[in-house]
Amino acid sequence: MILRETFLIAPKGVVKEIDELPLQLKSDDGTLVRLIAEEGELRLTRDFPIPVALETETQSEVYETLSDGTEKQLPRLRIPAGAGPSHLRLEDIVDGLSFLIDKPLQMRRQGRSRLVPETQRESELLAQIGSDEPFTATGAQISMRTVSLEVSADNIQALLDGSRVGVRLYADALRLPLSTSKFRELWRVLESAFGQKDTSLIKSLASYRPAVQLRFDESELNELLTLRGRASHAETKKPDVELTRVEDLCHERLPRLFSLVERVILTKKTWGARSGGVRKPAPPVMSFVGKDGEVVLIKNWKKQLEESN
Secondary structure, X not given: OEEEEEEEEEOOOOHHHOOOOOEEEEOOOOOEEEEEEEOOEEEEEEEEEOOOOOEEEOOOOOEEEOOOOXXXXXXXXXXXXXXXOOOOOHHHHHHHHHHHHXXXXXXXXXXXXXXXXXXXXXXXXXXXXXXXXXXXXXXXXXXXOOOOOOOOHHHHHHHHHHHHHHHHHHHHHHHOOOHHHHHHHHHHHHHHHHOOOHHHHHHHHHOOHHHHHOOOOHHXXXXXXXXXXXXXXOOOOOHHHHHHHHHHHHHHXXXXXXXXXXXXXXXXXOOOOOOOOEOOOOOXXXXXXXXXXXXXXOOOHHHHHHHHO
């Protein structure tokens, strides 16, 4: 059985800059990656031969509504853990293509993953299941703002007056596609806010009251600093594995870092100063992402507002 995925790489206009299509790359585990042109757009497909027997998942959370109004849960084929595609990241192929044509390219999934049979027996199995769509476990990453912000001219002006540089760097982070890039840019906000780096910045943040409110301590901040360093360097014996691992780690920690950076932008009294002065009135903390990725809701946020005034 083959797992096939399709991604859109570039809209119309880029295809004509590539001399020969389709292009094919094959890895040691049999994964076949193809760059193809369809309807003037550049697409990437990945065919991964699944080396083990697929399992039937009866609790798929995919339902069919029957004629009597009841719902029937439909089975799906599950790909066993560890039997996924190789460590060859599709983003690396897109980066290589971007380098060759000297244009920025991004990748986004197009359509759903499909199971493609290679034998008659596999065709019969898909017919029995009734779908070529593999089972996909549901999951989500929590992202939480620390305060409810009204979109108004006054609020925009207040941000520009108090933390123009921080807002620009934050917006740059939102525009970046990779988690490592976002992480580095968000860390620049903290460096800019306090005019410090490395150990000095950590000590200032550990004593900064809005950071303490989010339950940051020196130990966690040092962990984030170490990750920021790993996201900025490729000094390792296995740089390809390290890049993938660091991207995953940055993705996991980004919501937590976003909470901290947001509070610094909203509360830093004097941007660029090493002092920990807090702007008044400081917007109250209504919620934030905790150290382990959990959502923390603050019940007494109105009391914070009264105290800040």
